[in-house]
Amino acid sequence: VATTTSDIRTASRFEVLRGVYAAGSTTRQALAAAGPLSFATVSNVVAELLDAGVLVETAYEASAGGRPRARLGVNAGRGRLAGVAVSETHVRVEVFDLALQQVSSDQRPLRLAEVGAEELVAAITAGVTTAIAGSPAERSEAPGAGRDGAHESGVLGAGVSLPGYVWSRSGAVPLFDGMGAAGGGALGGRLARELGLPMVTDNPLKAAALAELWFGAGLGARTLVTVTLGTGAGAGVALRGALLRGATDSAGEWGHTTLVLDGEHCRCGARGCVEAYVGAPAILRRWGRPAADELTGMAELAAAVRAADPVAQSIVQEIGRYLGAGLANLVNIFNPDIVVLGGWVMDQLGEWLLPAARATAAARALARPFAATTIQRSLISAHRTCLGMAAFALENFLRDAGVPSSRSTPIPVRH
């Protein structure tokens, strides 16, 4: 969480951009008034973003006694960004315009624990290529737009989320070392070559946190916790806009914290982990009906709850109770302003899980931090991880377009 001159430039740029995204259309004056930056800083940053073609002046409005004020907006057509979420069961690609509106997508099955690096790279490359081909800008481009296209309305970069761990039968296998927004190891380099795009990789929990921070309920939160419920369970944390990463970029593994000492076996090798109770396989084991795959099984459980099936109803209550105890732990540890839950299990079961979880958390968390916390479902309509990875790709593009300072002087901030 240190700052350097270049970090401050970068942070100011994101601050402005977030302000424009949040407002849709705004002015330099409004950005300065609403945010922490001075008018001079806002003006400098806006000038850079206009130069880079990321922002455009869309109109002028009269100002009392002064010069007309320019309205600013994101130049949606400046280029596209691909956000890729590799989960344990499939590869999902969403392509966004620069306003971070989804323009096309692709989804293909992939059993992550069963494939090698070859197949993984091939699946991601195929998904990205297909999704890009299906996006409007590409379809309307003349054949051979080639490099010019890449500069005008082409794809500015891709962000690929990969789980920090792949869970094989033999336990937790780290997929990457030193993964992070900047890197991705050997596999990341290979992907970048195959895709022929500037690329970043990161962990899906971090992507979810970034998506909420930029476009979701976390906008403006000082202490934001995001929870993602799918095959696995995990948390992302942002403190005053900076993601919590930890020593080796694996912070947020809430899914593998013990909730029930000596409880259910977890695929990580330990017992009683949160994920062993609220992860999709645990939920479906409780439900006990065979299904073609997890997604189908979960949809069937949701349908049964909706049809007032008492077994299904009691299952979502039980799962909600485990979830609530796990959320109470996050509330007590982080004392967050807001906890935002997403992921495909929340999409399916959230309307029942959330009230049950909230009631349990209310009973178990300390009263004061619980009262200070809003617990809610994600309001993001796009795939949250894909959106977050596209935002990482945008950060990367802007960083490349910037002028980094040559001397890095991190300064620890106030206590």
Add this chain to the structure above:
Amino acid sequence: VATTTSDIRTASRFEVLRGVYAAGSTTRQALAAAGPLSFATVSNVVAELLDAGVLVETAYEASAGGRPRARLGVNAGRGRLAGVAVSETHVRVEVFDLALQQVSSDQRPLRLAEVGAEELVAAITAGVTTAIAGSPAERSEAPGAGRDGAHESGVLGAGVSLPGYVWSRSGAVPLFDGMGAAGGGALGGRLARELGLPMVTDNPLKAAALAELWFGAGLGARTLVTVTLGTGAGAGVALRGALLRGATDSAGEWGHTTLVLDGEHCRCGARGCVEAYVGAPAILRRWGRPAADELTGMAELAAAVRAADPVAQSIVQEIGRYLGAGLANLVNIFNPDIVVLGGWVMDQLGEWLLPAARATAAARALARPFAATTIQRSLISAHRTCLGMAAFALENFLRDAGVPSSRSTPIPVRH
């Protein structure tokens, strides 16, 4: 974790001061070479600290072909700082010189859950007055040194740690609202008036984290977790030198996270909390021998372990296992560089608890973050909370001595 111009000044000052504390005696050149600050920044900050009388130039050393380099040290005699730890069972005061070496102390019993604000303020005031009277500077001062004494070798301030919650029979009662390094509510104001000193209050978990950050094992750690084991159990977290506080300053309540769902009743009203297994009352309940007070009981348990009493030995193994599972949760959530354990229960039982806890954590935490983490006992010989509170008081003194900027422009830092 935002930065403002004044925050950066403040942070630079602490960075320099920490460097001098760590080195004992050093030079501007060595500080610039070892730390993140430029030589120019180090020089500016050193000039300020020399002006404030906090640093002194102690000697000059020859430099190859250049001007002689001044050696810098802390001006220990510049003044004293009082660090006060209010726990559930007593009030401990330690007085430090400006080199943060303890010069005197006072300890008196106080049943926090049973006293009102009057008695609390009286006990703290008596403790601080007694400890100050017992410190060498005071004893050698001529009677009537008065205000001059306060400026030369007097007490520059006090830091008082108060638990965020007082646990009465009816559950958790917040002692303060909006507590923090800067405040302390109505009780804080009253204390400041009684003591007649610049005063700060904070939570003991934050004080422990600050002490480790400045003087302990956390020096230089990017992600530091401190654990305090006493009557209660809790954690402090520092991320790149900044304390994690949360929305209402209660982050770190790890002692009240669920470890054993539906397990032992905890005084917070929930069940199965970490504290319900590793807090002193839980340990002594397991041991089952009556004792005059917790401290005596714990010393007797320690003596029994040392005498190879099999019951006592199996108890520390059991407690170590619960502690280890709780530490594994912290490792998975924060992915820290280092976890430092302190508190009076660690002082008594640490030599047995720590190996047992480490073995359990190794088996339960994810392999990669566990491998990246050092788990160790605190190396601080002073009372950790008192030392941390004295450091907060020093921060406060330096802040008052500084020139804060008039415009606060927090800037979110990089992701």
